[in-house]
Amino acid sequence: MRDLRIEVEEVQGFCDLPMRPGDYFELHGGRISIPQGRYVCMWALAALIPMLPAKQRARDDPNDWLPRVDRMMCPDPEGRVVFKITPLGNEQLPCSKPRLLVDESACSGCRSCEISCSWQQAGVFDPELARIRVEKQEVTGLDRPRVCRQCGVAACVRACPGGAMSRDPDTLAVLIDERSCSGCGECARSCAFLAIRLVNGVAVVCDLCGGSPACVARCVTGALRYGTGGGRKF
Amino acid sequence: MHGYAGKVLRVDLSRETFVEEELDPQLARTFLGGRGLNVYRLWHQVPAGLAGLDPANVLVFGVGPFNGTLFPGSGRFNVSAMSPQTGILGDSNAGGFFGAELKFAGYDQLIITGRAPQPVYLWLSSKGPALVPARSLVSLDVWQVQDTIARDTGDPRVQVACTGPAAEAGVKFAGVFCNLVRAAARTGMGAVMASKNLKAVAVRGHRPVTVADGDTFGRLLGELEAEILDHRQYVMRCRLGTTHLVKALNARGCLGTRHYTTGRFEAWEQVSGERLAELYKVKAKACFSCPIPCSRFLRIGALATEGPEFEGLAGFTAMLGCADLRAGLEAVDRCNRYGMDVIATSECIAFVIECFEQSLITAADCDGLTPRWGDTGFMLAMVDKIAAREGIGDILGDGVRQAAQRLGRGTSRLAMHVKGLEFFKADPRGIKGYALGVAVASRGGDHLRSEPSFEFCEDKELGRARYGVPQAAFPLEYLGKGRVVKEYEELCALADCWNACKNTIVNMEVLSFAKAAAFYRALTGLDMDAETLQRACEALVNLERAFIVREGIRRSDDTLPDRFLHEPLPPGSGPSSGHVVELDPMLDEYYDSRGWDRASGVPTPGTLERLGLGFTLDDLRAAGATR
Numbered sequence: 001m002r003d004l005r006i007e008v009e010e011v012q013g014f015c016d017l018p019m020r021p022g023d024y025f026e027l028h029g030g031r032i033s034i035p036q037g038r039y040v041c042m043w044a045l046a047a048l049i050p051m052l053p054a055k056q057r058a059r060d061d062p063n064d065w066l067p068r069v070d071r072m073m074c075p076d077p078e079g080r081v082v083f084k085i086t087p088l089g090n091e092q093l094p095c096s097k098p099r100l101l102v103d104e105s106a107c108s109g110c111r112s113c114e115i116s117c118s119w120q121q122a123g124v125f126d127p128e129l130a131r132i133r134v135e136k137q138e139v140t141g142l143d144r145p146r147v148c149r150q151c152g153v154a155a156c157v158r159a160c161p162g163g164a165m166s167r168d169p170d171t172l173a174v175l176i177d178e179r180s181c182s183g184c185g186e187c188a189r190s191c192a193f194l195a196i197r198l199v200n201g202v203a204v205v206c207d208l209c210g211g212s213p214a215c216v217a218r219c220v221t222g223a224l225r226y227g228t229g230g231g232r233k234f
Numbered sequence: 235m236h237g238y239a240g241k242v243l244r245v246d247l248s249r250e251t252f253v254e255e256e257l258d259p260q261l262a263r264t265f266l267g268g269r270g271l272n273v274y275r276l277w278h279q280v281p282a283g284l285a286g287l288d289p290a291n292v293l294v295f296g297v298g299p300f301n302g303t304l305f306p307g308s309g310r311f312n313v314s315a316m317s318p319q320t321g322i323l324g325d326s327n328a329g330g331f332f333g334a335e336l337k338f339a340g341y342d343q344l345i346i347t348g349r350a351p352q353p354v355y356l357w358l359s360s361k362g363p364a365l366v367p368a369r370s371l372v373s374l375d376v377w378q379v380q381d382t383i384a385r386d387t388g389d390p391r392v393q394v395a396c397t398g399p400a401a402e403a404g405v406k407f408a409g410v411f412c413n414l415v416r417a418a419a420r421t422g423m424g425a426v427m428a429s430k431n432l433k434a435v436a437v438r439g440h441r442p443v444t445v446a447d448g449d450t451f452g453r454l455l456g457e458l459e460a461e462i463l464d465h466r467q468y469v470m471r472c473r474l475g476t477t478h479l480v481k482a483l484n485a486r487g488c489l490g491t492r493h494y495t496t497g498r499f500e501a502w503e504q505v506s507g508e509r510l511a512e513l514y515k516v517k518a519k520a521c522f523s524c525p526i527p528c529s530r531f532l533r534i535g536a537l538a539t540e541g542p543e544f545e546g547l548a549g550f551t552a553m554l555g556c557a558d559l560r561a562g563l564e565a566v567d568r569c570n571r572y573g574m575d576v577i578a579t580s581e582c583i584a585f586v587i588e589c590f591e592q593s594l595i596t597a598a599d600c601d602g603l604t605p606r607w608g609d610t611g612f613m614l615a616m617v618d619k620i621a622a623r624e625g626i627g628d629i630l631g632d633g634v635r636q637a638a639q640r641l642g643r644g645t646s647r648l649a650m651h652v653k654g655l656e657f658f659k660a661d662p663r664g665i666k667g668y669a670l671g672v673a674v675a676s677r678g679g680d681h682l683r684s685e686p687s688f689e690f691c692e693d694k695e696l697g698r699a700r701y702g703v704p705q706a707a708f709p710l711e712y713l714g715k716g717r718v719v720k721e722y723e724e725l726c727a728l729a730d731c732w733n734a735c736k737n738t739i740v741n742m743e744v745l746s747f748a749k750a751a752a753f754y755r756a757l758t759g760l761d762m763d764a765e766t767l768q769r770a771c772e773a774l775v776n777l778e779r780a781f782i783v784r785e786g787i788r789r790s791d792d793t794l795p796d797r798f799l800h801e802p803l804p805p806g807s808g809p810s811s812g813h814v815v816e817l818d819p820m821l822d823e824y825y826d827s828r829g830w831d832r833a834s835g836v837p838t839p840g841t842l843e844r845l846g847l848g849f850t851l852d853d854l855r856a857a858g859a860t861r
Contacts, residue, residue, distance in 0.1 A: 108527035110520035111331070115304055118442070119452075125303045126338065126442035136390070138414050139377065141516060141531030141540065214572075218304070220463065220525045221518065 002056050002090040003028050006048065008081055009071065015079030017041045025051040026088065035166060042129075044074035044081055055085055060094040060208055063172050064152030065229065067093050089141050097172040100132070100147040100206065100213060107223035109136050109143030114213035120214035129199060131206040132215050145215075145224060148206035156205070159190035164203075173208040237299035237445040237757040238262055239340045243363060247430050248289065248348030251365045263760050263770075264846070266731035267298030267342060269325060270560060270774045272314035275345055276323070277777060277850065282784045282857065286318025286406075287429040289349035295336065295395070295435065296344075298732040299758055302337040302443040302523075304455055306462060309334045309396070309522025311418070318429070319406040319422040319578075319633045320654035320678045322782040323502060326409060326423050328395075330416030330519035333733050338439025355396075356382065358437045367377035368433040373399055375571040376411045383436045390635030396434035397424040398573020399619040404428075405631045406798050407578035409657075413568065416521070417540045419575035421635075421655060421677050438512035448758030454753050461744050462525055472518060475528030476544035476737065477507025479660070480552065483787050486709070487808030488664025489548065492555045492607050493584035494650060494797060497661045497807030501557035509559065519703065526738060530786040534560050542566045542576070548659035549580030554587065554609030563616050572621035581656035582630040583616045585648055594643050601625035652679030652796050653787065662794055662831065663803045665689065665812030667706075667715040667722075670820040674719070674792045676778035686722040687741045689715070710809065712816040724771035731774065766855025778848040780828070783859045789835030792821060836860050 007024035019041050026035045034040055051072055058069075067109040114130035122129050135144045154174055157165040164180035165187060167173065176187075183201040196205045206213075208226075216226045235257065244253040265274045272294040279292045293315045300308040311333035317324025336344070339358045346356070353368040371379050376398040383394045394412060401408035401424035409419030410427060418424075427433075445451045462468060470478055479503055483489040487497040503509065512856040514534045518527035531540050541564065546624055550562035569576045589595045597604050601619070602611055603626075619627030630637045636658055638649035650656060655678025662669035671684030688700070689709045696708030697714060701721075706714030722740065728750060729736045739745040745753075748764040755762050793799070802812045825832045828843035836859045842850055854860045 047306050078744070106516060108518050108520035110522060110527065112304060112523050112525070115302070115523060119304060122442070123448050124442035124444050126440075128338075128440050139381070139538075140521070141538070143519075160768075167696075180771070218525075221527060 001029060001093070002058060004055055004087055005086050006052075006083050007086070009084040010082040012080040012082065013078050015041075015076070015081050017073070018079075019044065019074075019081045027056065041074065041076045041081070043076065044083070047075050048072055051085075055087075059206065061152040063097060063099070063150055064094060066152075068096060070228065096228050098228055099208070100149040100216065101225045101227055102145050102147055103223050103225075104142070104144045104223045107134065107143040108221050109146060110135060110220070113145060113224060114219045116149060116214040116218040120209055122137055129204070131195075131204055133197075143223075146194050147224075148174060149193055149207075150208070155190040155192065156187035156196055159186040161186060168207065168210075171208045171211045174205050175207055176203050176205055178202050209210075235262070236444045236759050237303075238267070239337055239342045239443075241341050241440070242343040243341050243358075245346045246348045247346060247354070247365070247432060248349040250350070250365055252359065259760060262299070262342075262758075263762070265774065266728075266770055268296045268310075268733040268768070269312045269314065269327065269727065269854070270327065271343055271731075272296040272312050272633060273323070273774060273781065275343070275777055276316070279345075279347075279779055282317050282853065284325065286316050286321065286426055289430065290347070291316050291426055291429070293346040293423070293426050293430060294343060295346070296733075297333045297337050297342060297601075298734070299754070300732045300734055303445070303757070304523055305732070305734060305753070306307055306458065307521060307524040307526070308733060309524070310338060310733040310735065312730060312733060313395070313410050313418045313423045315426045315704045317421040317677070318425045322499070322653060322730065322785045322787060323424055323677050323778055324421035324426065325677050326418035326420040327730060327733065328410070328412060328416040328418040329524075329735060330393075330413030331439065331522045332393040332416070332521040335366070335439050335649065337439045337443060338441055339437045340439065340441045344435065346430065346432065348430065353431050353433050355436055356432060357387070358439075359387075360440045360856055361436070361659060370727045371396075371433045373402065374454060375399055376573045377414055377571055379434055381410075381416060384436060387436065387438070389438055392436050393436050393437045394436045396573070397428050398571060398621075399618035400572040400574040401425050401689065403551075403623045403631070405572075405574050405621060405794060406621060406633050406636075407575040408573050409575050411573050415539065415570045417570065417575070420577070420680065422614035424573055428728060439819045440563050445757055447756040450756040451753070452757060454749070458744060458749075459525055462476055462738065462742065465742050465744065467742060470527050471526050471742075473511055474507040475530070477542070477547050479544040480506045480548055480689070481508060483548075483660050483664070484552075485808065486664050487803065487810035488661040488805075489552050490659040490661045490803075491552045493553065493588045493648070494661050495588070495804075497664055497803045497810050499552035499555075499696075501547050502552065504557045505520055505551035505559045507544070507547065510547070512556040522737070524735065528737065532563070534563055537564060537567060539563075539567050541570070543658055546576035546580075549576050550613065551660050553580050554613055556610060556613060557608060558610050561610035561613065565613055566720065568614065568617045568621070572617070575623060575656075577658065578656040579617060579620055580659070581650055582620060582634050583613060585634050585637065585645075586616070586626065586630070587612075588648050589645050592648070594645050595641060596650070596760055599626060599641070650679075650797075652794060653782075653791055655679040657681065661803065661807075661810065662798045663813045664807070665709045666712045666815055666820065667709065667718050669794060669798065669815040670715050670817065670824060671719045671722070673794050673817060673821070674824060676775065678783045682736065683724045683726055684719045685736055685740050686715070686718045687743070688718050688722065701747050707729035710813055712820050714823070715820045716825075719824055720827045722845055726743050727771035728767070731771070747834045769845065773847055776828075776842060776845050776847055777850065778856060779837055780842065780847065783836050784850075784853050784857050786857070787798070787835075788859075789825075789833065790819065792835055793817065831860075834859070
């Protein structure tokens with residue numbers, strides 16, 4: 001269990017309580033302690049509460065997204081109070097490697113990423129072989145690249161009954177040994193992000209092209225990036 | 235075969251039969267693909283004088299060797315047949331994703347003949363071709379058809395090319411649409427499709443496109459992409475696409491305004507691509523495999539859609555004197571859903587308004603409506619009427635040439651078309667190379683057969699070096715334009731045979747014939763050099779000419795409406811003021827550079843033999859067109 005300090009970093013707009021930058025409270029085990037004479041906004045606290053026990057857990061799986069979520073925001077659209085969550089005491093973050101990051105609001109839907117992938121992986125142009133797929137809804141203009149998130153605790157690797165899946169030691173990419181893959185599809189069913197498919201009886205998943213993804217190289221809009229997530233986005 | 239799928243599917247709708255054929259590599263190398271192979275089939279399978287809506291008409295869908303690859307903008311397809319609108323060559327192409335999917339389905343061409351006894355759609359999947367009853371799709375609009383087929387097949391990645399209610403109502407300029415707004419709209423290919431009781435072609439492919447020399451192909455792709463991304467027009471094209479032309483042509487004084495009565499629209503800023511991008515663009519959109527997301531998803535009030543291109547935007551704003559961007563976009567959206575050509579539709583409406591203004595027709599002719607410039611209610615009502623062929627819309631539904639013939643009363647001089655096909659929304663008097671291109675285009679009034687964008691470069695030395703005279707590089711000059719148009723027709727033929735986007739490989743000047751030949755060698759492994767490739771494109775232009783000569787087209791048909799030849803653009807049209815199109819000297823120069831007879835505009839036997847088109851001579855002699 002970690003102890004945490006939760007501190008106001010910035011107020012975007014107007015907070016009428018008011019919370020001010022520098023205001024903080026701490027979590028020691030199950031106790032919330034607020035410095036004498038200070039207060040914390042009930043609504044902001046209500047929004048923060050579900051995250052706090054998760055942040056207290058000590059997890060050190062590589063690529064786990066949770067340690068990297070370190071800011072939360074009060075939900076009031078008029079006064080958006082940004083809280084920074086810092087573990088108390090010295091602690092190293094577990095390692096996090098770059099992965100594919102998607103900004104679907106920038107995606108033009110051209111599907112170049114799909115055929116870049118098959119060109120890189122198989123030397124032919126064939127969206128069916130691609131490890132990345134763009135989901136499109138033309139009527140609403142939605143273009144959403146579905147990518148492997150290279151999860152910290154990868155459900156697919158756990159689900160594989162034949163031990164055909166592993167992690168690349170350098171990039172942490174999920175790897176599939178085609179020779180041991182039985183094509184049972186457990187990995188695909190376990191993936192919450194729909195990133196694994198069976199092609200010709202073998203599961204295929206993004207291997208990050210060994211650290212220089214071909215899809216990112218061809219993406220002109222910036223909808224696909226190769227980097228680490230979890231930082232400030234607002 | 236590499237690049238090509240290597241297969242052609244013949245579909246006989248009357249007998250409900252399918253025949254798969256191998257694509258002959260030598261034929262592929264000679265006619266390249268897409269438009270080239272399509273026109274080759276039409277020449278051999280469509281008899282002279284055939285009516286466009288005859289069940290014997292042949293509807294051909296074609297893609298090129300580069301479809302499905304990372305070659306920029308290679309998602310297009312061509313659809314060709316005898317045109318029911320013009321009575322000559324019908325051919326149109328569209329972007330989006332259908333072309334690439336057809337290739338992945340394993341076909342270079344679909345050759346569709348006959349007429350289905352009941353409405354059907356053609357379904358091409360990994361299980362092979364099938365005709366599916368489509369009674370439930372009848373009278374649905376383009377968006378609904380695509381949505382319904384995606385749901386019925388249970389596969390959101392299926393690509394659909396279909397017709398809308400306008401085609402079923404018999405509008406002669408109804409098109410074939412895919413990806414909601416991607417229109418192969420010209421020359422009435424949708425009308426042909428509907429006459430065959432074929433509501434849609436749905437494809438879903440599972441085959442790879444292979445490459446002969448991957449290393450070279452990859453290197454060439456990298457170089458071409460770098461050149462595109464560094465291009466001075468790149469950012470503008472991503473932001474605005476062709477909609478930048480509203481501002482650009484208005485500045486030149488040749489934005490077709492109020493039916494080409496002037497070259498500048500006073501409210502251009504309210505309907506410009508810039509305004510659209512700033513206020514209503516949600517995000518950039520692209521066709522398959524294109525590094526230039528030149529399209530846009532937009533939201534304006536309750537309207538949420540993709541598009542438009544310049545032609546639709548200008549056609550329903552400046553051309554009709556309409557300063558209401560929202561109404562203009564609404565009209566474009568309706569055309570897309572009805573499945574008809576925005577160029578022809580907006581021309582028909584502008585024609586009615588000018589006829590009324592000149593008192594050639596009355597409100598009674600217009601079902602009691604009063605045609606007025608800028609009247610959005612009238613504009614939208616007319617779009618609906620044309621799509622349903624109701625009242626005045628029935629008269630207009632055959633296209634502006636026939637409408638003027640039916641109305642009589644001297645309205646023909648106000649019908650803006652060439653060979654029965656309405657043309658672009660730029661005023662030809664301000665861009666004379668384009669004017670010549672429109673006058674000689676093989677499918678009638680059309681700028682996309684040539685797009686001589688060279689004339690905007692204003693580089694005297696380059697004009698002299700490439701076309702012998704400095705004037706070739708200036709839009710208001712006419713010298714040298716015959717040679718410019720000849721070469722650009724061949725570049726456009728290349729783009730259409732490869733089904734790659736002209737905006738990129740022609741207008742951005744990023745692909746020479748030498749580089750194109752290198753691409754072709756690397757992709758297909760077939761022998762090719764710059765000279766052979768350009769000659770193949772020249773041969774295609776000549777084959778199309780032979781096709782329309784067989785239908786009776788001669789020099790006298792290579793013309794523009796009188797307005798552009800005799801009435802100077804009025805003062806107030808900026809640099810284009812006072813200009814007319816000096817067509818005859820340009821035609822002479824063009825025929826000379828083509829090796830066609832000056833008096834008749836017919837390719838000489840020597841030219842046809844030189845290009846390997848000797849097989850056309852018997853028909854041309856029988857038609858009395860040549861010795």
